[in-house]
Amino acid sequence: MLTDIETMVISSFPFSSLFNFKKKANSMLGYKHTKQAIEKMKSRFVNKTNNPVFGKTHSEYTKNLISIKKSIRPLGLYDKNYNLIEKYSNQVELANKFGVHKNDYF
Numbered sequence: 001m002l003t004d005i006e007t008m009v010i011s012s013f014p015f016s017s018l019f020n021f022k023k024k025a026n027s028m029l030g031y032k033h034t035k036q037a038i039e040k041m042k043s044r045f046v047n048k049t050n051n052p053v054f055g056k057t058h059s060e061y062t063k064n065l066i067s068i069k070k071s072i073r074p075l076g077l078y079d080k081n082y083n084l085i086e087k088y089s090n091q092v093e094l095a096n097k098f099g100v101h102k103n104d105y106f
Contacts, residue, residue, distance in 0.1 A: 003027050067092050 006025035071090035088094040
Protein backbone atom coordinates (compact mmCIF):
# COMPACT_ATOMS: atom_id res chain seq x y z
CA MET A 1 0.00 0.00 0.00
CA LEU A 2 2.88 2.40 0.77
CA THR A 3 4.37 1.98 -2.69
CA ASP A 4 0.97 2.81 -4.20
CA ILE A 5 0.80 6.01 -2.13
CA GLU A 6 4.37 6.89 -3.07
CA THR A 7 3.58 6.36 -6.77
CA MET A 8 0.52 8.60 -6.42
CA VAL A 9 2.59 11.37 -4.79
CA ILE A 10 5.33 11.10 -7.43
CA SER A 11 2.78 11.26 -10.24
CA SER A 12 1.32 14.49 -8.81
CA PHE A 13 4.50 16.32 -9.92
CA PRO A 14 5.49 16.99 -13.52
CA PHE A 15 7.94 14.16 -14.10
CA SER A 16 10.26 16.33 -16.18
CA SER A 17 10.90 18.50 -13.10
CA LEU A 18 11.98 15.55 -10.92
CA PHE A 19 15.57 14.39 -10.66
CA ASN A 20 16.60 10.78 -9.99
CA PHE A 21 13.04 9.44 -9.65
CA LYS A 22 11.25 6.52 -11.21
CA LYS A 23 7.67 6.99 -12.40
CA LYS A 24 6.48 4.03 -10.34
CA ALA A 25 7.61 3.24 -6.80
CA ASN A 26 8.54 -0.31 -5.86
CA SER A 27 9.78 -2.15 -2.80
CA MET A 28 12.95 -4.12 -2.13
CA LEU A 29 11.18 -6.05 0.64
CA GLY A 30 12.29 -9.67 0.52
CA TYR A 31 15.04 -9.02 -2.02
CA LYS A 32 18.17 -11.12 -1.55
CA HIS A 33 21.53 -10.25 -3.05
CA THR A 34 23.18 -12.95 -5.12
CA LYS A 35 26.30 -14.63 -3.70
CA GLN A 36 28.32 -12.98 -6.46
CA ALA A 37 27.02 -9.52 -5.47
CA ILE A 38 27.77 -10.16 -1.78
CA GLU A 39 31.35 -11.20 -2.59
CA LYS A 40 31.81 -8.12 -4.74
CA MET A 41 30.62 -5.87 -1.87
CA LYS A 42 32.92 -7.63 0.61
CA SER A 43 35.93 -7.31 -1.71
CA ARG A 44 35.72 -3.52 -1.55
CA PHE A 45 36.75 -3.63 2.12
CA VAL A 46 39.68 -6.05 1.85
CA ASN A 47 42.20 -3.36 0.92
CA LYS A 48 41.58 -0.33 3.15
CA THR A 49 43.99 1.81 1.15
CA ASN A 50 41.33 1.95 -1.58
CA ASN A 51 39.60 4.46 0.69
CA PRO A 52 40.98 7.90 -0.29
CA VAL A 53 40.79 9.10 3.35
CA PHE A 54 42.55 6.05 4.86
CA GLY A 55 45.49 7.04 7.06
CA LYS A 56 44.80 10.77 6.75
CA THR A 57 43.71 13.18 9.44
CA HIS A 58 41.71 16.37 9.04
CA SER A 59 43.11 19.75 10.03
CA GLU A 60 41.36 21.72 12.77
CA TYR A 61 40.05 24.07 10.08
CA THR A 62 38.51 21.16 8.14
CA LYS A 63 37.08 19.65 11.33
CA ASN A 64 35.39 22.96 12.10
CA LEU A 65 33.96 23.16 8.57
CA ILE A 66 32.58 19.61 8.84
CA SER A 67 31.10 20.41 12.24
CA ILE A 68 29.38 23.53 10.92
CA LYS A 69 28.00 21.71 7.89
CA LYS A 70 26.65 18.88 10.06
CA SER A 71 24.94 21.28 12.48
CA ILE A 72 21.20 20.79 12.52
CA ARG A 73 20.47 24.27 13.76
CA PRO A 74 22.39 27.08 15.44
CA LEU A 75 22.17 27.64 19.18
CA GLY A 76 21.65 30.88 21.02
CA LEU A 77 22.58 32.06 24.49
CA TYR A 78 19.79 34.21 25.95
CA ASP A 79 19.37 36.33 29.04
CA LYS A 80 16.41 35.91 31.42
CA ASN A 81 14.34 38.30 29.26
CA TYR A 82 14.91 36.11 26.18
CA ASN A 83 17.27 38.60 24.53
CA LEU A 84 19.89 36.94 22.35
CA ILE A 85 23.35 37.43 23.86
CA GLU A 86 25.44 35.30 21.53
CA LYS A 87 24.83 32.85 18.67
CA TYR A 88 26.76 29.58 18.16
CA SER A 89 26.97 27.40 15.06
CA ASN A 90 26.57 24.17 17.04
CA GLN A 91 26.93 22.55 20.46
CA VAL A 92 30.67 22.03 19.96
CA GLU A 93 31.27 25.74 19.55
CA LEU A 94 29.07 26.46 22.58
CA ALA A 95 30.86 23.83 24.70
CA ASN A 96 34.26 25.21 23.71
CA LYS A 97 33.16 28.68 24.80
CA PHE A 98 32.50 27.38 28.33
CA GLY A 99 35.37 24.88 28.43
CA VAL A 100 33.20 21.77 28.73
CA HIS A 101 32.68 18.64 26.64
CA LYS A 102 29.90 18.87 24.04
CA ASN A 103 27.96 16.07 25.78
CA ASP A 104 28.09 17.65 29.24
CA TYR A 105 24.84 19.03 30.56
CA PHE A 106 24.98 22.33 32.35
